[in-house]
Amino acid sequence: MSNVGNELIDSESEFLKLVGVSKTFGSHRVLDKIDLSIGEGEVLVIIGPSGSGKSTLLRCINFIAAPDEGEVIFQGQKWRAISSKYNFFANRKYERRLTILRSEIGMVFQNFNVFPHMTAAQNVMLGLTNVKKLSKEEARRTALEALDQVGLADKVDQYPEKLSGGQKQRVAIARALALKPKVMLFDEATSSLDPELVSGILEEIRRLAKAGMTMVVVTHEMNFAFQVAHRIVFMDQGRIVEIGTPEEIRNTNEPRTRSFLSAILN
Numbered sequence: 001m002s003n004v005g006n007e008l009i010d011s012e013s014e015f016l017k018l019v020g021v022s023k024t025f026g027s028h029r030v031l032d033k034i035d036l037s038i039g040e041g042e043v044l045v046i047i048g049p050s051g052s053g054k055s056t057l058l059r060c061i062n063f064i065a066a067p068d069e070g071e072v073i074f075q076g077q078k079w080r081a082i083s084s085k086y087n088f089f090a091n092r093k094y095e096r097r098l099t100i101l102r103s104e105i106g107m108v109f110q111n112f113n114v115f116p117h118m119t120a121a122q123n124v125m126l127g128l129t130n131v132k133k134l135s136k137e138e139a140r141r142t143a144l145e146a147l148d149q150v151g152l153a154d155k156v157d158q159y160p161e162k163l164s165g166g167q168k169q170r171v172a173i174a175r176a177l178a179l180k181p182k183v184m185l186f187d188e189a190t191s192s193l194d195p196e197l198v199s200g201i202l203e204e205i206r207r208l209a210k211a212g213m214t215m216v217v218v219t220h221e222m223n224f225a226f227q228v229a230h231r232i233v234f235m236d237q238g239r240i241v242e243i244g245t246p247e248e249i250r251n252t253n254e255p256r257t258r259s260f261l262s263a264i265l266n
Contacts, residue, residue: 015040015214016061016105016183020070023056030056032238033070038183038216043209045225046218048235049260054218057235058185061216062105063098074105075182103131106176110188112168114160114175120147120167121156124175132179146178147171150204166197173204184208186217222264226250234260 016038023031031053038044046054059065061072066081073079079101082094114123124143128134134142147156150170160168169189176184186205190198202224209215209228219225225232226246234242234249234257242254252258 014073014076016075017073018057018061018070019073021057021060021067021072022069023053023060023065024068030238031060031067034240036233036240036243038214039230040214041212042230043215043217043228044231044233045229046216046233046235047220047222047225047260048233048241052235053238054235055187058107058187058216058218061183061185062102062107064102064107074101099131103127103179104181105183105185106179106181107185107187108169108172108176108189110191112160112165112172112192114168114171116160119157119159120152120163120171120174123160123171124178127175127179142178143174146174149177150174164197165193166200169193169197169201170204173201177208183214183216186215186219188218188220190219190221220264222261236260 014037018034018036021031021034021036022029034057046057048054056065060067063072063079063081068081071078071080082091114120115126118126121140121143124146125136125139128139128142129136132139144153144156147153147170150173152167152170152174155163155167160171163171169192173189189205190201193201198221202221205215205217205224206228217225217228229246231243232246232249233240234254236256242249242252242257244252249257250261252261
């Protein structure tokens with residue numbers, strides 16, 4: 001369990017759990033048997049040097065990149081990569097189920113991934129009509145509510161070329177939130193932004209944390225990590241080196257964690 005302020009989070013619950021998750025690209029083993037439990041309502045922050053497997057871990061959670069080994073357990077349901085021996089129809093069914101999983105585990109990427117030929121509202125509506133099968137009218141109502149939630153009520157019909165980097169990232173957040181996910185994944189959501197835009201996106205993540213959203217956040221913003229996390233995971237070379245509360249990580253005796261924090265904080 002983790003205790004932050006007056007809030008107690010059961011990180012040993014079965015809400016979201018990774019068991020022996022591994023991923024290899026070519027001859028490079030990016031993740032090596034990751035075991036990790038995330039409690040409902042928990043904010044888990046993942047830190048570590050570039051190339052340590054942080055982003056790949058997020059992608060394995062919602063199967064944007066399916067693990068080669070291991071399984072993801074989400075609300076009691078086990079997910080594994082489908083074997084190549086399955087036929088076309090089994091694969092189609094599996095992909096449909098994955099689409100539903102990804103709507104429940106939303107993800108915000110570092111490079112926005114908004115469609116330039118669509119307005120802010122149309123970007124948010126896309127998943128609502130394609131995944132949730134809402135009518136265009138209902139999808140637009142939901143999209144406008146989501147955009148208002150992230151402070152973009154006056155930008156709903158603007159195209160991305162007219163938006164700042166921070167506004168594009170807010171569109172991406174609204175797009176994920178509109179699907180009513182149970183978990184949000186943030187992959188270096190501020191790394192592509194100018195410094196003066198970073199605080200706005202971090203404040204948006206803080207707001208979600210206060211509202212009780214379960215989140216897994218990859219970031220190099222250490223002050224933010226110490227403020228918002230219930231637990232912090234330090235990764236290196238595809239493995240979890242250490243997990244602890246912000247206070248435990250700040251005062252760690254683990255040499256590799258201390259070296260990383262010393263370099264990034266100084």
